Amino acid sequence: DAGITQSPRHKVTETGTPVTLRCHQTENHRYMYWYRQDPGHGLRLIHYSYGVKDTDKGEVSDGYSVSRSKTEDFLLTLESATSSQTSVYFCAISAGSGYGYTFGSGTRLTVV
């Protein structure tokens, strides 16, 4: 998707290992979001950021942390991956309320 890139696109990791997913934007948008998508649950917000070093929890934040040291990058870390964190993770960006979100292409994470 234009202006937003997620990496890696696919990852397989072992239970108990830390994992970091990266979201990079070139739109200079203030707001960035991490969602997970699972069958039967739709899109659920994990964490979001409203500026550099300003982050807050979403509805499913347990087991996840985030960091935003510069406008263009928003990192999602699974501190100790569990099988329940196997999911597709989407990053989104927004210029603010009333502008909608632009989503990345997603990262498929499998925890074995």
Added chain:
Amino acid sequence: GESVGLHLPTLSVQEGDNSIINCAYSNSASDYFIWYKQESGKGPQFIIDIRSNMDKRQGQRVTVLLNKTVKHLSLQIAATQPGDSAVYFCAEYEGGNKLVFGAGTILRVKS
């Protein structure tokens, strides 16, 4: 591709027919609504939006209707094409800068 549609409602339409996808939202204070389309293996893509001071908004082949009285949103797709096959999500701004997404509806277009 990744299956995100397990147990989602499914709408099957014939190519060329019109499609109507419905969504009930929860917060009467929500003032901005968006429809997204998600194709298999891809991220959700913006289709059309509407603000709470409007009842209807039209785009290219798509129309969104908002009924605030019953907190209902619908997406109408005219002359549905095979490329319209996807999962469709409605989303509402509940305040702040966070969108809340509905569970989604699968649209299948039969040729």
